[in-house]
Amino acid sequence: MTAPIARAAIYHFRHTLATPITTVMGPMTHRPALLLRLEDAEGAHGWGEIWCNFPPDGDLHRARLAARILPVALAGMTADTAAPFDEMLRRLHRLIIQAGEPGPVAQIASGADIALHDLRSRRAGQPLCAILGGTARAVPAYASGISPGKAEDQIARMRAMGYRRFKQRVGFGPDDGLPEAERSVASLDRGETMMLDANQAWDLATAQRQLDRLAPLGLIWMEEPLPADAPVADWLTLAKGAAMPLAGGENLTGAALDAAIAEGALHFVQPDICKWGGLSRTRRVARAALAAGRTYCPHFLGGGVGLVASAHLLAAVGGDGLLEVDSSENPLLSVFSGRGLALENGAFPLGDAPGLGYDPDVAGMADLLVSREEVTI
Ligand SMILES: [Mg+2]
Numbered sequence: 001m002t003a004p005i006a007r008a009a010i011y012h013f014r015h016t017l018a019t020p021i022t023t024v025m026g027p028m029t030h031r032p033a034l035l036l037r038l039e040d041a042e043g044a045h046g047w048g049e050i051w052c053n054f055p056p057d058g059d060l061h062r063a064r065l066a067a068r069i070l071p072v073a074l075a076g077m078t079a080d081t082a083a084p085f086d087e088m089l090r091r092l093h094r095l096i097i098q099a100g101e102p103g104p105v106a107q108i109a110s111g112a113d114i115a116l117h118d119l120r121s122r123r124a125g126q127p128l129c130a131i132l133g134g135t136a137r138a139v140p141a142y143a144s145g146i147s148p149g150k151a152e153d154q155i156a157r158m159r160a161m162g163y164r165r166f167k168q169r170v171g172f173g174p175d176d177g178l179p180e181a182e183r184s185v186a187s188l189d190r191g192e193t194m195m196l197d198a199n200q201a202w203d204l205a206t207a208q209r210q211l212d213r214l215a216p217l218g219l220i221w222m223e224e225p226l227p228a229d230a231p232v233a234d235w236l237t238l239a240k241g242a243a244m245p246l247a248g249g250e251n252l253t254g255a256a257l258d259a260a261i262a263e264g265a266l267h268f269v270q271p272d273i274c275k276w277g278g279l280s281r282t283r284r285v286a287r288a289a290l291a292a293g294r295t296y297c298p299h300f301l302g303g304g305v306g307l308v309a310s311a312h313l314l315a316a317v318g319g320d321g322l323l324e325v326d327s328s329e330n331p332l333l334s335v336f337s338g339r340g341l342a343l344e345n346g347a348f349p350l351g352d353a354p355g356l357g358y359d360p361d362v363a364g365m366a367d368l369l370v371s372r373e374e375v376t377i
Helices: 058-074 085-090 094-099 102-124 151-160 172-185 206-215 232-242 252-264 278-291 304-317 331-336 363-368
Strands: 005-023 025-042 044-050 139-146 165-169 193-197 244-250 323-328 369-376
Touching: 005 058, 005 102, 005 244, 005 331, 005 363, 025 058, 025 102, 025 331, 044 102, 044 304, 058 085, 058 102, 058 304, 058 369, 085 094, 085 102, 085 278, 094 102, 102 304, 139 304, 151 165, 151 172, 165 172, 172 206, 206 232, 232 244, 232 252, 252 278, 252 331, 278 304, 304 323, 304 331, 331 363, 363 369
Parallel strands: 139 165, 139 323, 165 193
Antiparallel strands: 005 025, 005 369, 025 044
């Protein structure tokens, strides 16, 4: 019998940006990261990460909320508890309804689910991908978060680190940023390709018009051209007429995510382990996506712990999916990945060391630490 979880420490970091990042949701003025360290009664530990990018200052709320709800969510649990994300949501079900906050609670449960898996794999002396059913391998990756106005510099910097696939933001600014995207594609070297992300900016008619314009660019995919909760019929209409595959999933949960896979609107399925589902639910979703002939591509935007955990899941699940590596300014991503963001032979490597393979250097980022709260479970 594995020892129960005894303590949780919530580390809240923030990196303030000199120049805000423009997004469809508004300006991003800082990069937050919320890391979770769980320790069991025998001193074994594991790390997880809680999604907290939006709304502005939503990271403050989640840091406080995590300290309040984790003692209930994790009481009596061990690293061997089956389907921990589902169990935590079951325990917090009434609170979620009463508070009207399914998102933040699910994001905290997701981080705890990841930390439990890391703890279990460290105890077993195996890499995280092994207890998820796979073997350590390097996973192909792409550089995301390319912004209009910064694209040339971002692409050059990521290219120097081995990246050959780049994803640019569109859906805002003059002409929805499409002329910028077209210039980026025209600037690519031989063997390089792009995908675009509209972050839910368009309605069906606009999306159809924009995708017609973009068809000659040879994109790998078009991501979230419609709101994630647009009628399935709209997604299917768009997918049928589009000259490129559609991608999405970071804003879908539960039955909506299952339906998106089953209906076939999305070719690239992009759940986020830190936002909904942790590793236990997302592994099921990813396997269902592969079984339905889709491609699992982890969505990720945060600090390095979630990135490396996403890489382990991708390695374990298999398929032709690509790891999303954000190229916007964020030392919390590169430092907490344990190895920086550079690719080796075109892929993001994973070693055989237990768990994630390292401990995030939280002491080294003390100047960006907003708070560290420890609670007894
Ligand atoms: Mg996206």
